[in-house]
Amino acid sequence: MKVRVTVNGRIYERDVEEHKTLLRFLREDLGLTGTKEGCGAGECGACTVFLDGKTVNSCMVLAVEADGSSIETIEGEAEDGKLSIIQEAFDHRHAVQCGFCTGGMVMSVRELLQRTPKPTIDQIKEGIDGNFCRCTGYQQIIEAVLEASGQAELADKGGLKYV
Amino acid sequence: MFENIKTDDLVHVGKYERRQEAVAKISGDAIYTGDMVLSGMLHAMVKKSPHARAKILKVDTSRAEALPGVRAVLVGNELDYKLGLYVVDKDILAKREVRHYGEAVAAVAADTPEIAREAVDLIDVQYEPLTPVLNHVDALKPGAPLVHPDLGSYDFVPVFSPQPGTNIPNISKVRKGDVEKAFSESEWIIEREYTNPSVQHVPMETHVAIVEWKQGDNITIWTSAQSPFTVRNLFCHTFKLPLNNVRVIVPYVGGGFGGKAGIMLEPLLACLSRKADGRPVRMRATREEEFSLLPCRSALTYRIKTGVGSDGKILAQQLTLYWDAGAYADYAVNVTRASSYSGAGPYEIPNVWLDAYTIYTNKPYGTAYRGFGHVEFFWGLERHMELVARAIGMDPYEFRMKNLLKPGSRTITGELISEHTGSPQKCLDAVAKAINYGSLTKEEAAREKRSGRKIGKGVAVLHKAPAMPSFTATAAVVKMNSDGTVNVNVGLTEIGQGSTTAFAQITAERLRFPVSKVKVTVEKDTDRDPYDWQTVASKGLMLTGNAVILACEDFLRNAYEVAAQVLRAQTVDLDHDGDKIFVRHRPESSVTFAALSVGYAFPNGNAVGGPLVGVGRYAAQGLTNLDKETGQGLPALDWTFGAHGIIVEVDPDTGEYKVLKVASAFDVGRVINPDLVRGQAVGGMIQGLGTAVCEGYIYDEQGHLLNPSFTDNKIPTAKDLPEEIETIAVQVPQVDGPYGARGVGEHPMISVAPALGNAIQHAVGAELLHMPIRFEDVWRALRDEEPIDNWITKTPTGSCRSDPATRAHSPDSAAAP
Numbered sequence: 001m002k003v004r005v006t007v008n009g010r011i012y013e014r015d016v017e018e019h020k021t022l023l024r025f026l027r028e029d030l031g032l033t034g035t036k037e038g039c040g041a042g043e044c045g046a047c048t049v050f051l052d053g054k055t056v057n058s059c060m061v062l063a064v065e066a067d068g069s070s071i072e073t074i075e076g077e078a079e080d081g082k083l084s085i086i087q088e089a090f091d092h093r094h095a096v097q098c099g100f101c102t103g104g105m106v107m108s109v110r111e112l113l114q115r116t117p118k119p120t121i122d123q124i125k126e127g128i129d130g131n132f133c134r135c136t137g138y139q140q141i142i143e144a145v146l147e148a149s150g151q152a153e154l155a156d157k158g159g160l161k162y163v
Numbered sequence: 164m165f166e167n168i169k170t171d172d173l174v175h176v177g178k179y180e181r182r183q184e185a186v187a188k189i190s191g192d193a194i195y196t197g198d199m200v201l202s203g204m205l206h207a208m209v210k211k212s213p214h215a216r217a218k219i220l221k222v223d224t225s226r227a228e229a230l231p232g233v234r235a236v237l238v239g240n241e242l243d244y245k246l247g248l249y250v251v252d253k254d255i256l257a258k259r260e261v262r263h264y265g266e267a268v269a270a271v272a273a274d275t276p277e278i279a280r281e282a283v284d285l286i287d288v289q290y291e292p293l294t295p296v297l298n299h300v301d302a303l304k305p306g307a308p309l310v311h312p313d314l315g316s317y318d319f320v321p322v323f324s325p326q327p328g329t330n331i332p333n334i335s336k337v338r339k340g341d342v343e344k345a346f347s348e349s350e351w352i353i354e355r356e357y358t359n360p361s362v363q364h365v366p367m368e369t370h371v372a373i374v375e376w377k378q379g380d381n382i383t384i385w386t387s388a389q390s391p392f393t394v395r396n397l398f399c400h401t402f403k404l405p406l407n408n409v410r411v412i413v414p415y416v417g418g419g420f421g422g423k424a425g426i427m428l429e430p431l432l433a434c435l436s437r438k439a440d441g442r443p444v445r446m447r448a449t450r451e452e453e454f455s456l457l458p459c460r461s462a463l464t465y466r467i468k469t470g471v472g473s474d475g476k477i478l479a480q481q482l483t484l485y486w487d488a489g490a491y492a493d494y495a496v497n498v499t500r501a502s503s504y505s506g507a508g509p510y511e512i513p514n515v516w517l518d519a520y521t522i523y524t525n526k527p528y529g530t531a532y533r534g535f536g537h538v539e540f541f542w543g544l545e546r547h548m549e550l551v552a553r554a555i556g557m558d559p560y561e562f563r564m565k566n567l568l569k570p571g572s573r574t575i576t577g578e579l580i581s582e583h584t585g586s587p588q589k590c591l592d593a594v595a596k597a598i599n600y601g602s603l604t605k606e607e608a609a610r611e612k613r614s615g616r617k618i619g620k621g622v623a624v625l626h627k628a629p630a631m632p633s634f635t636a637t638a639a640v641v642k643m644n645s646d647g648t649v650n651v652n653v654g655l656t657e658i659g660q661g662s663t664t665a666f667a668q669i670t671a672e673r674l675r676f677p678v679s680k681v682k683v684t685v686e687k688d689t690d691r692d693p694y695d696w697q698t699v700a701s702k703g704l705m706l707t708g709n710a711v712i713l714a715c716e717d718f719l720r721n722a723y724e725v726a727a728q729v730l731r732a733q734t735v736d737l738d739h740d741g742d743k744i745f746v747r748h749r750p751e752s753s754v755t756f757a758a759l760s761v762g763y764a765f766p767n768g769n770a771v772g773g774p775l776v777g778v779g780r781y782a783a784q785g786l787t788n789l790d791k792e793t794g795q796g797l798p799a800l801d802w803t804f805g806a807h808g809i810i811v812e813v814d815p816d817t818g819e820y821k822v823l824k825v826a827s828a829f830d831v832g833r834v835i836n837p838d839l840v841r842g843q844a845v846g847g848m849i850q851g852l853g854t855a856v857c858e859g860y861i862y863d864e865q866g867h868l869l870n871p872s873f874t875d876n877k878i879p880t881a882k883d884l885p886e887e888i889e890t891i892a893v894q895v896p897q898v899d900g901p902y903g904a905r906g907v908g909e910h911p912m913i914s915v916a917p918a919l920g921n922a923i924q925h926a927v928g929a930e931l932l933h934m935p936i937r938f939e940d941v942w943r944a945l946r947d948e949e950p951i952d953n954w955i956t957k958t959p960t961g962s963c964r965s966d967p968a969t970r971a972h973s974p975d976s977a978a979a980p
Contacts (some may be wrong), residue, residue: 019277020673020938023201026790027198028200032191032197033191033194033195034190034191035191035196036195036198036367036368036417038367038450038875039450040449040450041450041870041872041873041874043872043873043874044367044450044873046367054280073191073192074191075190075191077189077190077191078190078362081907083186083189083190083764085188087189087190090189091181091185091186091189092181092840094181094185094661094838094839094842095180095661095843096185096188097415097418097581097660097661097842097846098188098190098366098367098368098415098416098418098419098658098659099184099185099187099188099189099193099247099415099417099659100195100366100367100368100417100418101367101946102188102189103191106189117543123883124876124881125882126881127347127886128880128881129880129881129882130880131880131881132365132367132419132873132878132880134364134366134367134840134846134878135367135418135659136842136845136846136849137842137845137847137848137849137850137879137884138692138843138849138880138881138884139841139845139849139884140838141881142881144350147873152311153241153303157432158888159837159893160834160837160838160840160841160890160891160892161890161891162890162891162892162894163589163592163593163828163891163892163893
C-alpha cells in the first residue's frame with residue numbers, strides 16, 4: 001500500500017506492507033534509526049515520536065495508519081546543526097548514559113514542555129513516566145527538564161556532595 | 164598513581180566535563196548494532212522450548228526448509244560444539260534434552276524477519292516432558308533429577324570445583340579460625356535464612372548481533388556486547404579457530420548491566436551464516452526472549468548464623484549460600500566464587516565457615532548482573548546485621564560501626580586492610596547524618612501525625628572488589644593526529660557508564676591538553692584496539708585508567724625524544740604545555756606537538772621521528788589464587804566501600820510504603836567526574852530499588868516463566884523515585900588507582916534493599932527475610948505470617964503493582980494485589 005508522510009518536514013512516499021509498524025517503517029524504509037525499539041509492546045517509550053503533534057509509541061501504530069500525517073522524530077530535534085534547548089540541557093546535565101532511551105525521552109519531554117512550559121517536578125515525572133530508562137535513575141533527566149524549562153536553579157540543588 | 168595531588172591542583176580530573184559521546188546519542192546519530200544494515204543480510208529467529216525440561220524426540224524442519232526465502236535452518240544435532248565461560252556445558256542449540264523454558268532448539272535465517280518467523284512456526288518439535296528441577300535447594304537432595312548427567316565430562320577452568328553426579332557445578336569455601344569454638348564462646352547466636360528470586364537486567368537495547376562467516380573461516384561479528392575480546396576468545400575456543408581469524412566489532416551499546424558480559428547469540432548466528440554461504444545473519448532478541456532465551460540474575464538462598472560476644476563484637480559466622488544457576492553455569496559459578504571471599508561483608512570476623520554452592524535447575528540461566536552477587540547476598544547479610552543488633556539490644560548503626568573493617572583488620576581471606584583501602588565508616592557516618600538517623604525531625608514527626616503512617620530510618624553498608632582473574636590486564640594507545648589532537652584506543656567498552664569521558668579527562672590531565680583535543684573511541688574493534696579482558700566488575704576505571712596514564716607517559720617520552728633532536732636539547736631540559744614542547748630555561752625555543760605529530764621535517768627536508776604514539780599496559784598487581792579448601796588469598800584489586808541510608812513511610816495497617824529519601828555514600832578514592840559518579844550512584848540506586856521493591860521472575864510449577872514482559876515485570880519509572888536523593892563522595896585515595904580513583908559502577912545497586920528493609924522494620928517492626936519487599940510481604944510480616952512464596956506458584960499473582968490502572972490513579976497508594 002502506498003503511504004505518503006511528512007517526516008521532520010520532508011515528504012516521503014513509499015510502498016509499505018500493511019502489517020508494518022510505523023517504527024519499522026521509520027527505521028527500515030526511511031533509515032531513521034534514532035527511534036529505537038525497546039519492547040515492541042507499547043510499554044517502554046523508546047520508540048516515541050510525534051504523530052500530527054501528539055506523541056505515540058510508534059511500535060503500536062501501523063505505517064499505513066500514518067498515511068497523510070506529519071511525523072517528527074529525534075533526527076528532527078536539532079535545527080540547522082544546532083541542538084535544541086532540550087538536547088542542550090540533556091548534554092549539560094548528564095541526562096544521557098547508554099542513550100538508547102534518549103530519543104524517545106526527548107520526544108516526551110518536548111511534548112510535556114509544549115503542554116506545560118514550566119512543569120513542577122511531579123509534572124515532569126508524570127510526563128516521562130511512559131519512558132523507561134534503566135541507566136540514569138531519571139534524576140539527571142528531571143534536572144535537564146528543569147533547566148530546559150528555565151528552572152535551572154531547582155536543578156542545581158542535586159549535585160554530588162563531598163565529605 | 165598521582166593519588167596525593169589535591170583536586171584543586173588538577174585541571175581536568177575531578178572537574179565538570181560533558182560526556183564525550185552525548186551529542187551522538189542525543190541527536191539519534193549514534194549507531195547501535197540493531198541500526199546496522201549489511202548487503203545481503205539475513206534475519207534469524209529461533210524455535211524455543213515451551214517446556215522447562217523435556218526430551219527432544221524429533222525435530223522436523225522439512226516444511227521450514229521448503230519455505231521460499233529461507234536460507235538456512237539449523238538444529239542442535241548438526242552442531243558438535245560446546246560453549247561455556249568457566250564450565251563448558253552449553254550446546255549452541257539444545258540437543259536430546261531442553262533444560263529451561265525458552266531455550267532454543269532450532270534456528271532459521273531468512274530474507275526477511277516475517278519469513279523467518281513463519282519458518283520457525285513451521286518447525287515441528289516433539290517433546291517428552293520431564294519433571295523439572297525448579298527449587299534449587301531441593302536440587303541438592305539425594306535422588307534429585309540431574310540437570311547435567313554429563314557434568315563429569317565437561318571441560319572447566321580449574322579454579323572451580325564441579326561435583327559430578329550432582330547438580331553442583333561449583334563449590335567455593337572459606338575457612339578461617341575455629342567457628343565451633345567461637346560459637347561456644349558467644350553470648351548470642353542468631354540464625355536466619357534470606358531469599359530472593361531471579362531478576363532480569365533489562366538493558367533498554369535487547370541483545371542483538373550480526374555475524375558473517377566468510378571463506379577461509381574469516382569471521383566478522385558486530386554485537387551489542389560488553390567484552391569484545393571475551394566474545395572473540397570464547398568463540399575461537401568453541402570453533403577451534405586462530406584469534407586473528409575473528410574480528411569482533413562493538414558499535415554503541417544500549418546498556419549491559421552484566422547481561423552482555425559473555426558470549427550470547429554470536430555462535431548461533433555464525434553457524435547460520437556458514438550454512439547460508441557466508442551471508443551476514445542478524446538477530447535481535449525480543450523483550451520476551453530477553454527474559455527467557457537470554458540469561459538473568461541468579462536467585463539466592465542465604466543462611467547466616469552469627470555468634471556475638473558480650474561486648475557486641477562478632478566472633479563467628481557460618482554462612483551458606485545456595486545459588487540458583489538455572490540450566491547452565493555461565494557466570495553463576497564465578498558469582499559463587501565472588502560471594503565466598505566477599506560474602507561476610509566489610510566486617511572484621513575472626514572465625515568464618517562459608518560454603519557457597521552453585522546449583523543447576525531447569526530455569527533460564529543466571530549470568531553476571533551489576534553487583535555480581537553482592538546485591539543478592541547483601542540483602543541477607545545487612546538484614547541479618549540489623550536483626551542481630553536488635554536481638555542483642557544494640558543500635559544497628561553502632562553495631563555496624565563496632566564491627567566494620569578498619570586499618571589493621573584482616574578480611575575473611577586474610578587480606579590486611581590499610582589506611583589506603585578506603586573507609587566504610589566514613590560512608591556509613593555520611594549517610595546516617597544525611598538521613599538524621601536515630602530520630603525524627605520536627606517535619607517528619609508532624610508528617611507522621613498528619614498521615615497516620617510511621618516513618619522509619621535504616622542504614623546498610625556494602626563493599627565489593629572486582630571479581631576477575633588475578634592476572635587481569637589491559638592496555639591503551641594514544642595516537643596523535645597532524646593537527647595536534649589525539650585519539651585514544653582502549654579495549655574497554657562504553658556501555659553508558661561514561662568511562663570514555665573519564666579516560667579523556669585523565670588523558671587531558673596527564674598530557675596537559677584541553678579535553679577538546681582528546682577523543683576516546685567509543686566503538687570497539689578487536690582488530691584495532693588493544694586487548695582488554697572484559698568490561699565488567701567495576702575494574703575499568705582503575706585498570707584502564709592506569710593504562711591510559713602510562714600511555715600518556717610513553718607518548719610524552721617519545722615526543723620529547725624527537726623534540727630534543729629538533730631543539731638540540733636534552734630531554735631533561737624540556738617541558739611542555741597543551742600546544743608545544745619547549746626548553747625550560749629558554750621557553751622561546753619550542754616546537755609544537757603538531758609539527759612533531761607525524762614526524763618532524765627540518766627546513767632542508769630531513770625528517771626525524773614518525774607518527775607519535777604512546778602505549779600503556781597495566782596488569783592487576785599482587786593478586787593471588789584462592790586456596791580451594793580455605794579460600795585464603797588475595798582476590799581484591801581494590802575494595803570500594805559504601806552505604807545507603809533510607810527514610811521510609813509505612814502504613815502500619817496495610818503494609819504499603821513510600822520511600823521518602825535515599826542517601827548514598829561511596830568511597831571512590833577520587834572523583835574523576837562528579838556528574839558521572841552521580842549518574843552511576845543514582846542510576847544504580849534506582850536499579851537497586853527495583854530489585855528491592857518489585858522485580859522478580861515468577862514461574863508456575865511446570866517451570867514456565869509467567870512474567871516475561873514489562874506488563875508483569877515492572878521496572879522503576881520516574882514516578883517511582885524517592886522524594887529526595889542525596890549522593891555523597893568519600894575520597895580516601897587508592898594508592899594504585901589513577902589519581903587515586905576506584906570504580907563505582909556496580910556498588911550503588913548493592914544494599915539498597917536491606918537499607919529499605921531495615922527502615923521498614925524500624926518504622927513498623929516487620930521482620931522481612933525475602934526480597935523484593937512487596938506490600939503484601941510487609942503486611943504479612945506485620946501479622947507474623949510466613950511470606951507467601953509465589954515465585955514458583957500454582958496461582959500466578961503478578962509481581963507488585965502489576966495493575967497499570969491502579970498505578971495511573973495514584974502512584975502513592977498503589978494497592979498490593
